[in-house]
Amino acid sequence: MTLRNILLAGTAIGAAAFLAAPAFAASNTQAELDALKAQIEALQRKIDDVQIQHGNAIKSLEERKSDVEVSLKDGRPVFKTADGNFTFGITGRAHLDVGGYSMSDTDKANMVAATGNADPLRGNANFRRARLGFNGTFAKDFKYNIEFNFGDSGTESNARIYEVALTYTGIEGVNLVLGATKPKMTLDDSTSSNDITFIERATAVNLALVPAAGEARMTAGGTYNTDNFFGAAYYTMSSAAAAGGLDDYDSSNVVGRLAYATSPKEGLNVHVGASGSHSFNLPADAVRFRDRPELRVDGDRYIDANFAGTAETVSVYGPELALNYGPFRAQGEYYIYDVSRVAGLNDVDFDAWYLQASWVLTGEAYKYDIKKAAYSGVKPANPFGFGGGGMGAWEVAARYSQADLNDTGNGIFGGEQRIITAGLNWYVNNNLRFMLNYLDVDVDDRGAAQLDFGHQAVALRTQFTF
Numbered sequence: 045m046t047l048r049n050i051l052l053a054g055t056a057i058g059a060a061a062f063l064a065a066p067a068f069a070a071s072n073t074q075a076e077l078d079a080l081k082a083q084i085e086a087l088q089r090k091i092d093d094v095q096i097q098h099g100n101a102i103k104s105l106e107e108r109k110s111d112v113e114v115s116l117k118d119g120r121p122v123f124k125t126a127d128g129n130f131t132f133g134i135t136g137r138a139h140l141d142v143g144g145y146s147m148s149d150t151d152k153a154n155m156v157a158a159t160g161n162a163d164p165l166r167g168n169a170n171f172r173r174a175r176l177g178f179n180g181t182f183a184k185d186f187k188y189n190i191e192f193n194f195g196d197s198g199t200e201s202n203a204r205i206y207e208v209a210l211t212y213t214g215i216e217g218v219n220l221v222l223g224a225t226k227p228k229m230t231l232d233d234s235t236s237s238n239d240i241t242f243i244e245r246a247t248a249v250n251l252a253l254v255p256a257a258g259e260a261r262m263t264a265g266g267t268y269n270t271d272n273f274f275g276a277a278y279y280t281m282s283s284a285a286a287a288g289g290l291d292d293y294d295s296s297n298v299v300g301r302l303a304y305a306t307s308p309k310e311g312l313n314v315h316v317g318a319s320g321s322h323s324f325n326l327p328a329d330a331v332r333f334r335d336r337p338e339l340r341v342d343g344d345r346y347i348d349a350n351f352a353g354t355a356e357t358v359s360v361y362g363p364e365l366a367l368n369y370g371p372f373r374a375q376g377e378y379y380i381y382d383v384s385r386v387a388g389l390n391d392v393d394f395d396a397w398y399l400q401a402s403w404v405l406t407g408e409a410y411k412y413d414i415k416k417a418a419y420s421g422v423k424p425a426n427p428f429g430f431g432g433g434g435m436g437a438w439e440v441a442a443r444y445s446q447a448d449l450n451d452t453g454n455g456i457f458g459g460e461q462r463i464i465t466a467g468l469n470w471y472v473n474n475n476l477r478f479m480l481n482y483l484d485v486d487v488d489d490r491g492a493a494q495l496d497f498g499h500q501a502v503a504l505r506t507q508f509t510f
Contacts, residue, residue, distance in 0.1 A: 118474045119510040122180075131180035136510055137238055139173040139195065143341040143503030151497040158459070158491035161344050165499060168341040171195035172505070173237060175206055185214035189225075193259075197336060198343030205260050205284040219415075220266040224284035227299045228267060228276045229257040229319045231364040231377055231418055234301075239421035241373075241402050242467050243339065243481045243505050246445040247347075248396035250335045252379045255358040256297030256321035260284040265299070267415075274303040274317075274417035282327070296325040303364070303417035312369045313412050319379075320361035329386060331355045333394065333449055337485045338463050339501050346487045349394065349449040349458030357384040362397075366419075368412060371404035373419070390454050396447035402467075405438040427473035437471035450489055459490035479505040 113124045122133040144167030147155070152164040177191030193206040209223030228234045232249045244250075257280065265278030278299040303317030323331070334348035359382040366375035378397035385391055404410070404422055411420040426434025443465045449458025464484045471477050486498040 129184045130182050132178065133180050134176075134178060134510075135191070136176045137173055138171060138175075138508045139237070140169070140506045141172045141243065141339075141341050141503055142169040142506075143167060143339055143501055145342070145499050145501045147497075147499040151499060154490075154495040154497040155346070155487075157493065158487075158495040158497065159344070159346065159348070163344075165337075165342045165344055165501075168198060170198060170341060171200050172197065172243075172340055174200065177207070185212060187211040187213060197340035207260065208284070209263070217270060218266060218268050221278075222264050223262075224260045225263050226259045227257045227261060227263055227265065227278040227280055228416060228418075229253060229299050229301055229321060230379075231303075231315070231317060231319075231366060231375060233257070234416050234418035236421070238507065238509050239419060241400060241439075241441045241469070242443060242465055243479050243503055244336075245338075246377070246396075246398035246400070246443065247335045247338060247447040247461060247463070248377055248379050248398050248445060251333050251381060251394075251396055251447060252319065252321075252360050252362070252377075254333055255295070255323040255326075255331055255360060256280050256299050258283065262294075269414050269417070271414065272305055272308065274301075274305075274414055276301040294325075295323055295327055297321055297323045301417070305412060305414055305417065308412045308414040313367060315364070315366040315368075315375075315412070315417065317364045317417060318362065319364060319377075321359070323358040324356075326355050326358065329353050329355050331358050331383065333381060333458065335447070337461065337483070337487075337499075337501075338445065338465060339481070339483060339503050341503060346485070346490065347447060347449045347459040347461045349392075349456055351383055351385065351392075354385045354389055355383050356386050358382065359384075368410040368419070370409045371407050372401075373403075373410045374399075374401040376400065392451045392454050392456055394447075394449050394451065394458070396445070398443060398445035400441065400443035402439055402441035405440060406435070408437045422469075422471050423474055424471045429473060436473065439467075439469040439471070441465075441467040441469065443467075452489075457489065457491050457494060460488045462486045462488075475509055477505075477507040479507065481505075 111126050115122045120133060120135060122131060124131045145165040147164055155164060172195050174194040175191055177189060179189040181187050188210050190208050191206045192203045194200060194203050205224055207225050209221055209225040212220040230249045230252050232245045233253060260283040262281040262284060263278050267276040280297045280299055281294040299321040301317065301319045303315060305313055305315045307313045330352045332350045334345045337346050360379055362377060362379035364377040376399040381394045383392045408422050408425055413420050422437050422439060424437035428434055428436040446462050448460045450456060450460055466482045468480045469477060481503050483501040488496045
């Protein structure tokens with residue numbers, strides 16, 4: 045090989061080596077880039093996984109947070125699941141009464157002689173009602189209410205059952221109830237104690253409840269309503285506080301009520317209805333009609349017709365009528381009480397009634413609730429306080445009631461009672477109300493000596509509810 049050929053070959057080999065070096069370097073760089081890209085993609089996947097995990101955790105927390113809704117409307121705590129199937133609320137009311145009586149010495153002497161009460165009526169202060177309860181829904185169509193009362197007439201008491209009841213509402217317009225509850229009998233008793241116009245309901249209503257209705261009755265029954273019609277029917281026994289066995293201590297009663305309202309939601313509304321009950325299988329053949337004189341800061345009763353061991357069946361029935369238009373409302377009820385006595389004794393019947401009217405001076409309209417065929421409370425348009433400077437709602441009211449528990453031909457001298465009541469109510473806000481009542485009471489022909497007596501009374505209620 046010549047020198048020339050050797051130089052050419054060396055040049056070719058050097059050129060090839062020179063050209064191959066960049067290609068080799070480029071190959072290494074691409075591999076590194078691919079490896080780096082793979083690492084970045086792996087890191088991105090990890091970041092995506094972390095974001096998904098945290099996102100799910102945040103979503104879970106948000107869902108868990110919104111699973112229970114809490115409200116405090118008018119100060120009442122209510123817990124509700126997001127699907128609306130379960131609710132739990134706490135409710136309470138406190139009615140503190142302060143009152144006094146004025147009675148002449150002659151009236152005192154006649155009252156003691158006629159009733160056997162050693163002490164005349166005395167002024168007092170007590171919680172007429174002090175109730176705490178828990179209520180709500182489960183499975184959406186079932187309602188429950190558990191409520192206890194610590195107040196009493198003339199004194200406070202240990203906790204006792206006011207209501208423990210379960211209600212099924214899955215059929216439109218129908219409420220089926222089972223438990224210890226208060227059947228909806230009479231117009232005034234179907235009105236909540238938070239919404240009644242006077243400190244106490246009229247004697248006619250209280251007497252009507254004696255045989256078969258009233259609070260904490262062991263009850264099975266229900267109500268039905270349309271936009272204008274209301275009906276209720278129940279089978280009841282003794283109250284939840286009654287002791288003893290079924291045969292000796294539990295009465296058997298049927299209770300019913302019908303009502304029709306012309307315009308429940310607005311405008312002139314006329315309510316027409318009737319209530320009734322029939323009691324049989326009376327414990328020890330006994331029933332007793334008596335009531336305090338429409339004020340209970342003292343526990344004494346004036347009128348009293350006692351059928352101990354002589355009552356076979358008892359029927360109570362009568363009509364109810366009411367109307368409301370804007371800030372005006374009037375209502376009245378009349379009841380007959382028939383006592384069928386055991387063989388050898390004549391049957392006895394009494395009657396009682398009342399009329400009342402009220403006017404909201406500040407212009408708020410009365411609300412009527414067809415679901416209970418009774419009135420709801422006054423809600424002030426301009427509540428006092430809360431920084432609004434309102435004066436609340438003011439209401440004036442008057443009532444006349446009469447009850448006759450005498451059947452002199454059959455030797456019953458329970459007395460005839462007449463009461464005139466004037467009232468002034470201040471609805472401070474949706475939770476607080478003050479009620480001032482003046483009463484003029486007369487009782488005639490009480491006891492075997494048929495004595496007459498009476499008194500005047502003034503009372504103030506402070507009512508707080510939530």
